[in-house]
Amino acid sequence: MKNQCDKCGKPATVYLTEIVGGQKIEKHLCEHCAAAEGITIKSNVPISQLLEDFILQSAGGEDEASEPTCEVCGMTFSQFRQGGRLGCPNDYDAFAKPLAPLLERAHEGATHHMGKVPHRADSGQKKQAAILRLRAQLKAAIADEDYERAAVLRDQIKEFESS
Amino acid sequence: MRLADLTQHAGEWLRGEGPMYDVVISSRVRLARNLAGMPFLGKCTETQQQEIEQRLRTEVLAGPAAPEMFYVDVRAAGELDRRLLVERHLISRQHAEASHPRGVAVSGDETVALMINEEDHLRMQVLRTGFQLAQAFEDISRIDDALEQRLDFAFHSRYGYLTACPTNVGTGLRVSVMLHLPALKMTGQIEKLFHAASDMHLEVRGLYGEGTEATGDFFQISNQTTLGKSEQQIVSEFVDTMVPSFVQYERRAREALLAERPAAIDDKVARSVALLRSARLMSSDETMYLLSLVRLGANLRRVEGMDLKTINELFLLTQPAHLQRILNREMTPDQRAAARADYLRRRLNLN
Numbered sequence: 001m002k003n004q005c006d007k008c009g010k011p012a013t014v015y016l017t018e019i020v021g022g023q024k025i026e027k028h029l030c031e032h033c034a035a036a037e038g039i040t041i042k043s044n045v046p047i048s049q050l051l052e053d054f055i056l057q058s059a060g061g062e063d064e065a066s067e068p069t070c071e072v073c074g075m076t077f078s079q080f081r082q083g084g085r086l087g088c089p090n091d092y093d094a095f096a097k098p099l100a101p102l103l104e105r106a107h108e109g110a111t112h113h114m115g116k117v118p119h120r121a122d123s124g125q126k127k128q129a130a131i132l133r134l135r136a137q138l139k140a141a142i143a144d145e146d147y148e149r150a151a152v153l154r155d156q157i158k159e160f161e162s163s
Numbered sequence: 164m165r166l167a168d169l170t171q172h173a174g175e176w177l178r179g180e181g182p183m184y185d186v187v188i189s190s191r192v193r194l195a196r197n198l199a200g201m202p203f204l205g206k207c208t209e210t211q212q213q214e215i216e217q218r219l220r221t222e223v224l225a226g227p228a229a230p231e232m233f234y235v236d237v238r239a240a241g242e243l244d245r246r247l248l249v250e251r252h253l254i255s256r257q258h259a260e261a262s263h264p265r266g267v268a269v270s271g272d273e274t275v276a277l278m279i280n281e282e283d284h285l286r287m288q289v290l291r292t293g294f295q296l297a298q299a300f301e302d303i304s305r306i307d308d309a310l311e312q313r314l315d316f317a318f319h320s321r322y323g324y325l326t327a328c329p330t331n332v333g334t335g336l337r338v339s340v341m342l343h344l345p346a347l348k349m350t351g352q353i354e355k356l357f358h359a360a361s362d363m364h365l366e367v368r369g370l371y372g373e374g375t376e377a378t379g380d381f382f383q384i385s386n387q388t389t390l391g392k393s394e395q396q397i398v399s400e401f402v403d404t405m406v407p408s409f410v411q412y413e414r415r416a417r418e419a420l421l422a423e424r425p426a427a428i429d430d431k432v433a434r435s436v437a438l439l440r441s442a443r444l445m446s447s448d449e450t451m452y453l454l455s456l457v458r459l460g461a462n463l464r465r466v467e468g469m470d471l472k473t474i475n476e477l478f479l480l481t482q483p484a485h486l487q488r489i490l491n492r493e494m495t496p497d498q499r500a501a502a503r504a505d506y507l508r509r510r511l512n513l514n
Contacts, residue, residue, distance in 0.1 A: 131200025
């Protein structure tokens with residue numbers, strides 16, 4: 001077995017056998033030259049790295065105006081890309097499209113939850129989203145020092161949560 | 164139960180027994196949960212963070228296990244106490260170093276730790292000695308079920324339990340084992356294991372989690388995938404396949420070493436014992452390295468008068484925060500090195 005890269009002489013880690021026109025061709029390549037040849041390699045990438053790669057890869061050169069933004073918490077997709085953390089549960093819907101490929105890469109191609117469902121799941125996403133919206137309004141009311149409105153909103157949130 | 168009572172002994176997970184204990188130090192499961200209708204932590208105002216802390220604190224302390232639980236207000240705790248909790252694996256380093264309102268509820272035997280306002284609103288962990296993943300998963304499910312009676316967690320019909328970082332979404336379940344793999348390391352086979360682990364979508368980390376070096380031949384292996392598999396599937400992949408095969412690799416490597424180079428093993432172990440019993444300055448890294456070899460020797464029955472329980476305790480009690488608590492004074496790293504060597508000599512020359 002040959003141990004050096006055909007191209008640069010470094011230790012080869014990729015062995016490739018191609019059949020071209022009935023002719024068997026063996027290639028020995030190092031990781032770098034294999035990548036240059038367009039042969040993808042599955043390497044050891046920790047999850048944090050995966051996220052970073054994804055963030056860097058899709059960063060920049062985008063139309064600011066069309067950027068997805070969560071109407072509930074105000075987070076933009078580029079903010080998520082910078083920090084790596086989402087702002088609120090609604091982001092999963094607000095960023096559904098750009099998040100999908102990231103989720104698939106991070107979870108072995110999975111697209112749907114297959115595990116436990118909470119007993120009270122029927123109380124539903126709608127209710128959860130409604131409370132989130134109320135909380136965002138509450139935050140705004142407090143910022144505006146509109147305490148009357150804040151008190152009303154707080155009562156509404158309590159009512160929702162105990163229902 | 165108070166924090167100060169913890170320092171004199173090691174937690175349950177270091178008890179030094181349990182299935183496959185020669186290789187598997189401890190088993191850990193973690194669930195990430197967020198309150199429905201609340202932003203994730205980064206988008207919360209401080210008032211909201213306080214609200215979450217108070218609400219979850221009340222709920223976790225109202226559960227059936229409550230009488231045995233104690234609560235640490237991590238924001239109010241001193242630096243040494245926070246480091247103590249990290250060394251005992253009861254909170255993460257990020258949790259210790261943050262500045263927002265947060266806390267942790269811990270069971271008396273330290274098998275259960277419920278972190279409030281870490282990266283997610285609630286991070287629940289069960290940590291057990293040896294290879295007890297199935298048991299740990301049962302424990303954590305019971306806690307989660309009980310909390311769900313009274314709390315709504317953020318849940319999505321497609322993505323499952325929602326988490327601040329999309330890498331935890333779905334089950335929010337992280338399953339991990341702490342492995343002691345000195346023979347694979349010595350024989351240069353550890354890289355192979357790393358490759359195998361990454362092919363199986365597992366993550367390998369050091370003793371103290373994310374971003375830490377593996378010191379003293381301890382490796383923490385955990386699942387990366389939380390979406391698209393059920394909790395039982397994730398747990399049983401570990402229990403039935405992965406962990407037993409890693410344990411087998413390590414045991415084989417130990418047997419081979421013992422068969423081919425017994426003097427080399429005995430020499431390493433004896434030198435480690437001698438150093439621990441006589442050195443005057445000892446860093447925590449060196450202590451870890453030497454204790455790891457002594458532990459290997461004890462498991463292979465190549466060393467007299469060293470029991471696993473003492474060795475395990477020393478792993479913990481010689482860490483910086485523990486050492487300072489036991490000796491009841493704050494010390495610089497240089498002072499600690501001398502104090503650590505003293506403490507080790509005292510403990511190891513008794514037997």
